[in-house]
Amino acid sequence: MSELVKKNASELVELLQSGEITSVELTHAFLDRIEKLNPVLNSYLHVNAKEALATAVEVDRKRAAGEKLPMLAGLPIAVKDNLTTTDAPTTAGSKILEGWIPQYDATVVKLLREEMMPILGKTNLDEFAMGSSTEFSAYGPSKNPWDTGRIPGGSGGGSSSAVAGFLAPVAIGSDTGGSIRFPAAVTGTVGTKPTYGAVSRYGLIALASSLDQIGPVSRNVLDAALLSDVISGYDKHDSTSLPESLGSMAEAAKSGSLKGVRVGVIKELNGEGFQPGVKARFNESLELMVKAGAEIVEVSCPSFEYAIAAYYLILPAEASSNLAKFDSVRFGMRVTPEGNPTIERVMAATREAGFGPEVKRRIILGTYALSSGYYDAYYGSAQKVRTLIQRDFDAAFEKADVLVSPTAPTTAFKFGEKLEDPLAMYLNDIATIPANLAGTPGMSIPNGLATEDDLPSGIQLLAPAREDKRLYAIGAALEALHEAVWGKRMIDFAPEVKAGA
Amino acid sequence: MSELTPDLVRHLASLARIQVTDAEVDRFAEQLSLIVESVATVNSAVAGDVPATSHPIPMANVFREDLVEPSLTQEQALSGAADSDQGRFRVAAILDEE
Numbered sequence: 001m002s003e004l005v006k007k008n009a010s011e012l013v014e015l016l017q018s019g020e021i022t023s024v025e026l027t028h029a030f031l032d033r034i035e036k037l038n039p040v041l042n043s044y045l046h047v048n049a050k051e052a053l054a055t056a057v058e059v060d061r062k063r064a065a066g067e068k069l070p071m072l073a074g075l076p077i078a079v080k081d082n083l084t085t086t087d088a089p090t091t092a093g094s095k096i097l098e099g100w101i102p103q104y105d106a107t108v109v110k111l112l113r114e115e116m117m118p119i120l121g122k123t124n125l126d127e128f129a130m131g132s133s134t135e136f137s138a139y140g141p142s143k144n145p146w147d148t149g150r151i152p153g154g155s156g157g158g159s160s161s162a163v164a165g166f167l168a169p170v171a172i173g174s175d176t177g178g179s180i181r182f183p184a185a186v187t188g189t190v191g192t193k194p195t196y197g198a199v200s201r202y203g204l205i206a207l208a209s210s211l212d213q214i215g216p217v218s219r220n221v222l223d224a225a226l227l228s229d230v231i232s233g234y235d236k237h238d239s240t241s242l243p244e245s246l247g248s249m250a251e252a253a254k255s256g257s258l259k260g261v262r263v264g265v266i267k268e269l270n271g272e273g274f275q276p277g278v279k280a281r282f283n284e285s286l287e288l289m290v291k292a293g294a295e296i297v298e299v300s301c302p303s304f305e306y307a308i309a310a311y312y313l314i315l316p317a318e319a320s321s322n323l324a325k326f327d328s329v330r331f332g333m334r335v336t337p338e339g340n341p342t343i344e345r346v347m348a349a350t351r352e353a354g355f356g357p358e359v360k361r362r363i364i365l366g367t368y369a370l371s372s373g374y375y376d377a378y379y380g381s382a383q384k385v386r387t388l389i390q391r392d393f394d395a396a397f398e399k400a401d402v403l404v405s406p407t408a409p410t411t412a413f414k415f416g417e418k419l420e421d422p423l424a425m426y427l428n429d430i431a432t433i434p435a436n437l438a439g440t441p442g443m444s445i446p447n448g449l450a451t452e453d454d455l456p457s458g459i460q461l462l463a464p465a466r467e468d469k470r471l472y473a474i475g476a477a478l479e480a481l482h483e484a485v486w487g488k489r490m491i492d493f494a495p496e497v498k499a500g501a
Numbered sequence: 502m503s504e505l506t507p508d509l510v511r512h513l514a515s516l517a518r519i520q521v522t523d524a525e526v527d528r529f530a531e532q533l534s535l536i537v538e539s540v541a542t543v544n545s546a547v548a549g550d551v552p553a554t555s556h557p558i559p560m561a562n563v564f565r566e567d568l569v570e571p572s573l574t575q576e577q578a579l580s581g582a583a584d585s586d587q588g589r590f591r592v593a594a595i596l597d598e599e
Contacts, residue, residue, distance in 0.1 A: 044537070100581055101580070101581070102581075103573055103577040103580060103581070104573070114588065149508065160541070195558070196557045196558050197558050210555065210556050210557060211557075235566045236566075239560075239563040240556070240558070240563075303546060305546075306542060306543055306546040309539060309540040309541075309542045309543045309546075310540075310543050310546075311542050312539075312540045313538065313543060320517060324517075324518075327518070328583060328592075329583075329590050329592055330578075330581065330582055330583065330590060331582065332581065332583075333580030333583070334583035334584070336593065340593075340594070341593055341594075342593055342594050342595065342596065342597050343592045343593045343594065343595055344519075345593075346592070346593045347518045347520060348515070348518045348520040349520050351517075351518055351519045352518070352519055352520035352521065355519065357525075360514075360519055360521070360525070360529070361529060361532060361533060361536075363517045363519065364510060364517060364519070364533060364535060365512055365527060365533055365537070367513045367516050367517045368505065368509075368533075368537070371513075377541075377544060378540065378541070378543065380553060381543040381544050381546070381547050382540075382543050383553035383554055383555055384543075384546075384547040384551040384552070384553050384554075385543050385546050385547060386553070386554040386557075387551050387552055387553065387554045388546065388547065388551060388555060390557075422532055422535075422536060423535060423536060423539055436557075437557070437594075438557055438559020439556075439558045440557075458507045465557075465558060489576050
């Protein structure tokens with residue numbers, strides 16, 4: 001295998017800039033690996049070889065001519081398949097959108113094109129990003145490169161398995177309740193959910209509009225920062241877009257230190273029900289941070305107990321409304337029943353055939369939560385819980401600069417383990433959901449292997465709204481401490497993925 | 502707390518324009534009842550007067566410049582439709598004959 005694909009994105013950028021490698025060479029290296037391993041990992045739903053190479057050729061031509069190029073020009077990238085792309089089908093992992101070619105690019109995709117990054121393809125996800133394992137994708141699950149019998153996390157398991165399996169140096173994800181951070185934790189990669197509004201959602205197929213946020217998927221904190229600096233910024237096409245800049249994450253990542261940092265350990269997310277190996281690695285990281293000059297403080301966020309409950313009211317409510325647009329009229333599948341049906345029956349038959357079980361469950365749940373007579377008790381109370389969670393964060397950040405917790409209660413579980421038990425599946429996001437409800441940023445970084453199964457665990461860092469820089473500064477510092485202890489990157493512990501017979 | 506009976510699931514699915522099989526109705530009724538029981542705990546979380554948060558980062562009066570900009574052509578707008586006729590989306594009958 002080409003060792004090139006294993007390098008960090010920041011190193012690849014230097015090699016491209018110095019002319020030691022060409023973008024065509026690099027793009028080919030990833031396309032070759034995709035050809036070999038995507039049949040095993042199912043990270044990509046669509047590979048954009050021709051378009052990616054065309055971008056690479058253009059970058060190499062401009063570089064050879066001495067033209068000024070954007071920072072990440074020529075670095076390939078993968079994009080989650082719930083962002084619209086005019087040159088590739090966009091399915092959101094659903095049969096209802098099979099073969100749909102959007103007529104406009106998502107703002108993030110437009111920014112990647114302006115940066116001249118070859119887009120390798122579109123990555124798998126649970127249908128409309130509803131799930132934690134990619135088992136709800138209509139196109140089959142993606143596999144975890146650490147153990148192909150296990151889930152790569154979800155919903156962004158295509159992006160996490162692509163980045164962990166070296167099928168892309170970096171990728172784009174979206175995080176509604178942990179869909180970037182949970183996959184990162186179980187694949188030994190870095191996943192970041194920015195402050196709500198930091199990255200434009202225009203062209204992101206909406207799941208829950210008040211929770212969704214696009215962010216970077218990478219193997220390293222600096223790589224995440226470089227990508228974040230490309231995709232962040234105000235967009236007039238998104239009315240929730242933050243008008244102010246949050247600064248350079250790359251600069252923050254390069255200047256990281258733990259000296260004097262107050263690290264808050266969340267009492268309510270400090271281990272109960274967490275796998276012993278996950279908890280042990282978490283405690284070791286706390287000790288490492290103390291040795292590097294950080295101060296550990298305990299904080300209490302009592303309302304976090306209700307976060308999952310509030311989330312599974314707000315999300316289905318918003319989703320049931322957002323997914324009403326899949327009505328067989330303007331785009332997507334149409335199923336016409338026998339006889340001379342009315343449009344109502346056509347819609348119902350189309351949505352029956354086009355949606356999978358989790359999407360139907362959540363639409364029905366959302367329809368229930370928004371019904372008159374139940375609205376105040378469910379949706380209304382959930383919105384109040386949201387306020388309480390924000391207040392908990394505010395109080396915690398009085399005492400601490402960042403908060404930490406294990407990203408997920410367990411390491412990657414096996415396929416089928418939680419498929420028929422929605423409540424068990426929902427618990428994977430217990431530590432990640434509060435940040436979505438509050439709109440605050442969060443990052444998961446690799447945190448060592450759990451002793452009992454030798455699988456990756458993650459540590460989550462949380463910062464106040466608009467303080468994303470803290471995540472990058474502290475995340476990079478902790479990553480450096482880890483790599484000093486391990487003698488290599490966490491991803492270098494991963495076994496080589498075997499190509500199919 | 503009210504249980505999600507099979508009849509209620511059928512009704513909700515019809516409101517959401519999703520045709521469901523009997524097997525789906527039974528399975529969803531069972532699973533959704535458990536979920537509803539679990540999410541109903543939000544009621545006990547809130548004591549006293551707490552304002553609702555609908556949006557994590559509050560913003561008001563978000564406007565853009567009132568400028569004419571290019572938009573999709575008719576052909577582009579119809580390109581994803583299952584059926585179209587004379588530049589319009591074509592659908593089955595809106596009203597039942599009966």
